[in-house]
Amino acid sequence: MTRTVQQLFDLSGKTALVTGGSRGLGLQMAQALGEAGARIMLTSRKAADLEQAVATLQDQGIDARWIAADCAKEADIQRLTDETLERMGDIDILVNNAGASWGAPAEDHPIEAWDKVMNLNIRGYFLLSQAVGKRSMIGRKSGSIINLASIAGLGGNPVEMQTIAYNTSKGAVLNFTRALAGEWGRYGIRVNTICPGFFPSKMANGLLEVIGPKLVEGTPLGRLGDDEGLKGLTLLFASDAGKHITGQHMAVDGGMSALIGG
Numbered sequence: 001m002t003r004t005v006q007q008l009f010d011l012s013g014k015t016a017l018v019t020g021g022s023r024g025l026g027l028q029m030a031q032a033l034g035e036a037g038a039r040i041m042l043t044s045r046k047a048a049d050l051e052q053a054v055a056t057l058q059d060q061g062i063d064a065r066w067i068a069a070d071c072a073k074e075a076d077i078q079r080l081t082d083e084t085l086e087r088m089g090d091i092d093i094l095v096n097n098a099g100a101s102w103g104a105p106a107e108d109h110p111i112e113a114w115d116k117v118m119n120l121n122i123r124g125y126f127l128l129s130q131a132v133g134k135r136s137m138i139g140r141k142s143g144s145i146i147n148l149a150s151i152a153g154l155g156g157n158p159v160e161m162q163t164i165a166y167n168t169s170k171g172a173v174l175n176f177t178r179a180l181a182g183e184w185g186r187y188g189i190r191v192n193t194i195c196p197g198f199f200p201s202k203m204a205n206g207l208l209e210v211i212g213p214k215l216v217e218g219t220p221l222g223r224l225g226d227d228e229g230l231k232g233l234t235l236l237f238a239s240d241a242g243k244h245i246t247g248q249h250m251a252v253d254g255g256m257s258a259l260i261g262g
Helices: 005-009 024-035 047-059 074-088 111-137 164-187 202-211 231-238 256-260
Strands: 015-019 039-044 064-068 093-096 143-148 189-196 249-252
Touching (some): 015 024, 015 074, 015 111, 024 039, 024 047, 143 164
Parallel strands (some): 093 143
């Protein structure tokens, strides 16, 4: 007997690890997974932010915990994996969301800034996916990995934005997703990417000051994302409702990428 839509989206009994989960899009995705029944482990670098985020989720009736870790550091990634498995058991859903950006002209971009962006935005994704995959998903032949990229990974930017390292790292996330999905499909592990457009954040607001609000106003929906915009797609990729979707990316951007050919 086929399951109902509600049953397909149900995450009861599942455990999700969400990086960069103390605020913004990471916290929004954690809320979506928790509201569908998953237990949540949040991680980011700052304990105080995590405590507040977990308190918010717990107030909503979500089983949530936290571990402070820097996903640009291999030792922290291994510790995060160890502690999550010890405290919560197997990890069913991994959301790779922690990220960094840097604005500078390509000709003068500091190499240390380039390395900082790459280490967190793509190397960290690989190392954590590898650790969680080997320790929890491959042996059980089950799991969902959701990588956060950006519409910045779908193409170039106006000259005013000067985010070449960020764009490059997010483009790498797209092909990392395809490659990992190709290799790990035999283990029943699905790997997909969400590409947000402009959502309210410190980084997005700063970019909009540079390039102007007309860029957003000119998109088909003519608005920024909000605190619900990623919930539906996150739940689709994480749950059995998306059980036949892997190696894909989806832009959540008000239609902006449709205009630029993303």
